[in-house]
Amino acid sequence: MNKFWFKPGLIVLFFVLILFSSLLVIGQQTADKDKMQIQVPPPPLNEDTFPCSMCHGDMETNPERRELVDFHENIVLKHDEENRWCMACHDDKNRDMLHSASGELIDFSESYKLCGQCHGPKLKDWEAGIHGRRTGQWNGEKKYLLCAHCHNPHSPKFPHLKPEPAPIKPGKKK
Amino acid sequence: MSIQKTTFSPKKVDRRSFLKAAAATSSAAALAACGDKAAIEEFLQRDFRSLSKEKIAKIIERLEAEYAQKYGKAFTVSTKEPIPETFFGYALDLSRCIGCRKCVYACVDENNQSRDPQLHWIQVLEMEKEKGVDFIDANLYYDHEEVPHEGHFYVPIACQHCKNPPCVKSCPVGATWTDSDGIVVIDYNWCIGCRCCMAACPYGARHFNWGRPTLPAEDANPNTHYLGNRPRMKGVVEKCTWCIQRVREGRYPACVEACPVGARKFGNLLDKDSEIRYILENKRVLILREVLNTQPKFYYFYST
Numbered sequence: 186m187n188k189f190w191f192k193p194g195l196i197v198l199f200f201v202l203i204l205f206s207s208l209l210v211i212g213q214q215t216a217d218k219d220k221m222q223i224q225v226p227p228p229p230l231n232e233d234t235f236p237c238s239m240c241h242g243d244m245e246t247n248p249e250r251r252e253l254v255d256f257h258e259n260i261v262l263k264h265d266e267e268n269r270w271c272m273a274c275h276d277d278k279n280r281d282m283l284h285s286a287s288g289e290l291i292d293f294s295e296s297y298k299l300c301g302q303c304h305g306p307k308l309k310d311w312e313a314g315i316h317g318r319r320t321g322q323w324n325g326e327k328k329y330l331l332c333a334h335c336h337n338p339h340s341p342k343f344p345h346l347k348p349e350p351a352p353i354k355p356g357k358k359k
Numbered sequence: 360m361s362i363q364k365t366t367f368s369p370k371k372v373d374r375r376s377f378l379k380a381a382a383a384t385s386s387a388a389a390l391a392a393c394g395d396k397a398a399i400e401e402f403l404q405r406d407f408r409s410l411s412k413e414k415i416a417k418i419i420e421r422l423e424a425e426y427a428q429k430y431g432k433a434f435t436v437s438t439k440e441p442i443p444e445t446f447f448g449y450a451l452d453l454s455r456c457i458g459c460r461k462c463v464y465a466c467v468d469e470n471n472q473s474r475d476p477q478l479h480w481i482q483v484l485e486m487e488k489e490k491g492v493d494f495i496d497a498n499l500y501y502d503h504e505e506v507p508h509e510g511h512f513y514v515p516i517a518c519q520h521c522k523n524p525p526c527v528k529s530c531p532v533g534a535t536w537t538d539s540d541g542i543v544v545i546d547y548n549w550c551i552g553c554r555c556c557m558a559a560c561p562y563g564a565r566h567f568n569w570g571r572p573t574l575p576a577e578d579a580n581p582n583t584h585y586l587g588n589r590p591r592m593k594g595v596v597e598k599c600t601w602c603i604q605r606v607r608e609g610r611y612p613a614c615v616e617a618c619p620v621g622a623r624k625f626g627n628l629l630d631k632d633s634e635i636r637y638i639l640e641n642k643r644v645l646i647l648r649e650v651l652n653t654q655p656k657f658y659y660f661y662s663t
């Protein structure tokens with residue numbers, strides 16, 4: 186019986202199998218990663234304020250929660266504001282990047298990865314094409330938007346809109 | 360016998376004057392026919408499904424010329440058939456719709472609805488959250504400064520493209536039917552305007568052209584489909600076709616692209632990777648007036 190285990194052919198076969206299955210796992214991961222590379226238009230960044238490093242490049246970071254007076258006074262944080270301030274999402278070393286909760290840098294063009302940390306089910310729906318506006322082809326290439334194209338990240342509730350005119354009641358003239 | 364005597368007297372008409380008179384009357388008839396040839400052809404036109412390819416081509420040529428003249432721009436009237444292995448479904452996210460009516464007017468622009476008398480294929484109903492989906496007290500004519508209005512939600516309604524459509528069954532002449540991709544269509548030229556379908560539809564989705572539809576030339580959308588958004592005439596019924604002229608080219612319906620909150624979803628029910636299938640498999644879905652067994656392919660859902 187003992188001899189059986191030392192047959193070189195069997196050992197080679199064993200290693201080949203291990204190698205093969207690990208390749209399969211790696212292949213799966215890259216496939217999943219490809220799925221994550223969703224084509225989106227460029228993020229809605231303002232030329233006056235981006236790149237952030239234009240001003241913040243050699244500025245000391247002040248992480249204190251305060252009223253913004255000279256700059257960015259138009260930003261109203263209404264997004265879990267009790268627990269968060271600028272540096273919760275913006276990176277203080279690499280000023281033109283965002284970062285995840287675990288410190289991983291995230292480009293503005295992939296900001297959905299940042300949003301998805303808290304809004305997991307929404308991210309999943311967005312990837313499936315259920316959340317958000319979709320244009321393009323139902324049977325082909327679809328155009329996605331970033332979260333920030335519709336939601337102001339500092340105050341993400343969708344704004345109220347003025348409705349288009351009501352239809353004319355029957356019997357009434359235009 | 361007396362009739363023969365008075366109307367026909369061979370003695371008085373020689374061969375030559377007879378021929379002269381005959382030529383004169385036939386050319387008059389031919390002249391009259393020239394002016395109204397198109398009208399006569401249209402009048403004699405059979406229902407769309409029984410027409411040969413050649414006849415359809417002639418009709419399309421006639422319609423394109425007519426519209427080009429009327430609206431001062433080149434029109435295309437497609438007769439594109441269903442894409443094989445497609446069966447369309449539509450889904451609308453009730454937890455997202457804010458009642459802005461952008462879809463209503465995008466539809467009017469895309470589908471050449473009459474501006475006056477006004478005709479809308481999509482009707483957005485405002486309902487009270489307290490009461491839930493309740494058609495009796497729903498308000499079509501809400502007019503707020505801003506939407507969504509406190510305590511209310513919105514249910515846009517258009518053709519539900521039922522799998523078991525009462526309208527199709529009720530049409531006495533077969534002017535409306537379901538194509539193989541699931542779109543319920545109308546042949547406006549075969550419609551006799553009896554409005555049986557309107558009485559049969561439990562969703563109020565069919566609309567009648569009581570007056571001559573008006574469509575300003577500059578607003579006319581020249582990319583049309585015979586069974587869809589080509590300009591309509593007085594006395595026929597019309598309704599949503601899921602933008603047949605767009606979806607058979609692979610595009611989304613106009614309302615899907617217009618909705619600012621992305622509440623509208625469209626796709627192929629036979630494709631298991633489609634957005635519409637994802638919704639049916641993962642979300643809370645409802646159909647309107649389920650008890651009537653109309654089996655709509657228009658699904659309302661809550662994404663949250």
Ligand code: SF4
Pocket residue numbers: 455456457458459460461462463483513515617618619620621622623
């Ligand atoms: S455009 Fe979208 S949000 Fe506005 S009424 Fe239509 S479905 Fe609702």
